[in-house]
Amino acid sequence: MTPKQELIVVGAGLAGSEAAWQAAQRGLRVQLYEMRPTISTGAHQTGDLAELVCSNSLGSMLPDRASGVLQNELRRLDSMLLECAEAAALPAGSALAVDRAVFARLVTARIESHPNIEIRRQEVTRIPPGPAIIASGPLTSTSLSNAIAALTGEEHLHFYDAIAPIVSLESVHMGIAFRASRFGRGEQEQGDYINCPFTQAEYETFVAELVSAERIQLRDFEREIEMGVKARAHHFFEGCLPIEIMARRGNQALAFGPMRPVGLTDPRSGKRPYAVVQLRQDNLAGSLYNLVGFQTNLTFPEQKRVFRMIPGLKEAEFVRYGQMHRNTFVAAPKVLLPTLQFRRRADLFFAGQITGVEGYLGNVATGLLAGWNAARRLQGQAPLTLPVTTMLGALCHYITHADLADFQPMKANFGILPPLATRSRMGRRERARAYAERARLDLDHFLEEL
Ligand SMILES: Cc1cc2nc3c(=O)[nH]c(=O)nc-3n(C[C@H](O)[C@H](O)[C@H](O)COP(=O)(O)OP(=O)(O)OC[C@H]3O[C@@H](n4cnc5c(N)ncnc54)[C@H](O)[C@@H]3O)c2cc1C
Numbered sequence: 001m002t003p004k005q006e007l008i009v010v011g012a013g014l015a016g017s018e019a020a021w022q023a024a025q026r027g028l029r030v031q032l033y034e035m036r037p038t039i040s041t042g043a044h045q046t047g048d049l050a051e052l053v054c055s056n057s058l059g060s061m062l063p064d065r066a067s068g069v070l071q072n073e074l075r076r077l078d079s080m081l082l083e084c085a086e087a088a089a090l091p092a093g094s095a096l097a098v099d100r101a102v103f104a105r106l107v108t109a110r111i112e113s114h115p116n117i118e119i120r121r122q123e124v125t126r127i128p129p130g131p132a133i134i135a136s137g138p139l140t141s142t143s144l145s146n147a148i149a150a151l152t153g154e155e156h157l158h159f160y161d162a163i164a165p166i167v168s169l170e171s172v173h174m175g176i177a178f179r180a181s182r183f184g185r186g187e188q189e190q191g192d193y194i195n196c197p198f199t200q201a202e203y204e205t206f207v208a209e210l211v212s213a214e215r216i217q218l219r220d221f222e223r224e225i226e227m228g229v230k231a232r233a234h235h236f237f238e239g240c241l242p243i244e245i246m247a248r249r250g251n252q253a254l255a256f257g258p259m260r261p262v263g264l265t266d267p268r269s270g271k272r273p274y275a276v277v278q279l280r281q282d283n284l285a286g287s288l289y290n291l292v293g294f295q296t297n298l299t300f301p302e303q304k305r306v307f308r309m310i311p312g313l314k315e316a317e318f319v320r321y322g323q324m325h326r327n328t329f330v331a332a333p334k335v336l337l338p339t340l341q342f343r344r345r346a347d348l349f350f351a352g353q354i355t356g357v358e359g360y361l362g363n364v365a366t367g368l369l370a371g372w373n374a375a376r377r378l379q380g381q382a383p384l385t386l387p388v389t390t391m392l393g394a395l396c397h398y399i400t401h402a403d404l405a406d407f408q409p410m411k412a413n414f415g416i417l418p419p420l421a422t423r424s425r426m427g428r429r430e431r432a433r434a435y436a437e438r439a440r441l442d443l444d445h446f447l448e449e450l
Helices: 014-025 066-076 081-086 100-112 144-151 200-212 218-227 243-247 299-309 360-378 391-401 428-449
Strands: 006-012 027-034 057-061 096-098 119-120 132-133 156-163 166-168 178-180 191-200 229-231 235-237 275-281 286-293 318-320 323-330 345-350
Touching: 006 014, 006 360, 014 027, 014 100, 014 119, 014 132, 014 360, 057 066, 057 318, 057 360, 066 081, 066 360, 066 391, 066 428, 081 096, 081 100, 081 360, 096 100, 100 119, 100 235, 132 360, 144 178, 144 323, 178 286, 200 243, 299 318, 345 360, 360 391
Parallel strands: 006 027, 006 132, 027 119, 132 345
Antiparallel strands: 057 096, 156 229, 156 323, 166 286, 166 318, 178 191, 191 275, 229 235, 275 286
16 A cells, blocks of 8 residues: 655634645545644634634625625535534624634634644644645744744745725726826827816815724734734835825825825816826726725724725725735745645645735635645646636636735635627626626636636
């Protein structure tokens, strides 16, 4: 009998638990390392595997929502964590919300009883020299973070997220907002930015609401965010200050900072606006735009309320809210392949939030692919790149092809999928259904061809 191939998985969170399961199901002998409960992350509260640190929702189950598409793909690919989530589901309308404790206990029991998995409750402080998956999450321990930084190069490991909100282009009112680059010096003829112009009265009302809006309580380890963020190893810079903190420095702080209107003329008035919020393209398809300089720590409902006061964003659809929290993630466009392999070491995989994929479901999904691909590689088969028209394939493609200079984590959304082939005009929902159907057919076809 040939001895089983061995794989180390670091971190038994969402990605690591799914990765270990997938590899073990394919016959690998897996050592799954988890530092909790001996060493805490500061956010987890138990020693259970796959503990959800915050919300208990895994997103909408509707088949024409991005999270619904990803859930269907996970189901099709036999995700163990999705099965546990469905078993731990609570009534929550169309959302897949779970009882956190039941969910984590179910996952823990499944992993503990798998004959091919051995759980080791121990911190990993070095990159394993043999076949391994790093799934240590956004709160990776310091020693391992240092080891990853040494592997990738310090400039390719990020420690904090200073994320600005992202809105969908189709929800921006282009009768109010206008395209232009400052002083007409852009790359695109029509202007690189979408500009939301303010009158003085609109600006003053907006700033007053911004400084008094409710903020998320910062955890101890995140307090330095208030001072300016350590966005990359050894670099603190003020550009990452939350917008509401900057606004507190004085009524004109934003008008002379991220909202300065210089070099811009509002085509409706023919004049320079009093202030502007600029929106910058966020994905290749040009369907998503981020609010430049608007990294924030406001609660999500407050972001929706206050940022919808920006002229042109009254009906804005927020694809992602701004966030500021500790988040360890590698510069995936530089160091990873869409198979989730480390570019310079084919037997080393990354999975979960540390790849730059955001959100519970996306983290489970990258764990699934990493576990599957690690098994394939150890069993002499080529690791797989999923079709970019599937949600999981698009996520892996996005993180490995995004612009490195502005790389920020991304969750499942339709904006990262390639445009549909059809030229016919469709409403938002109809288009979402078409994306979902294409993703389903392409994944089926891909699996049949294997
Ligand atoms: C505070 C916070 C709140 C969040 N809230 C949400 C939310 O509401 N909804 C959402 O969709 N996403 C949320 N996220 C983002 C993300 O989806 C979750 O963090 C998710 O759990 C990440 O999955 P993961 O498997 O990559 O990491 P985790 O689930 O964190 O798993 C990583 C595991 O690795 C272990 N570990 C770390 N270092 C080592 C080491 N050196 N050796 C051994 N083990 C180690 C950790 O203890 C942990 O168990 C949040 C993130 C944070 C930080």
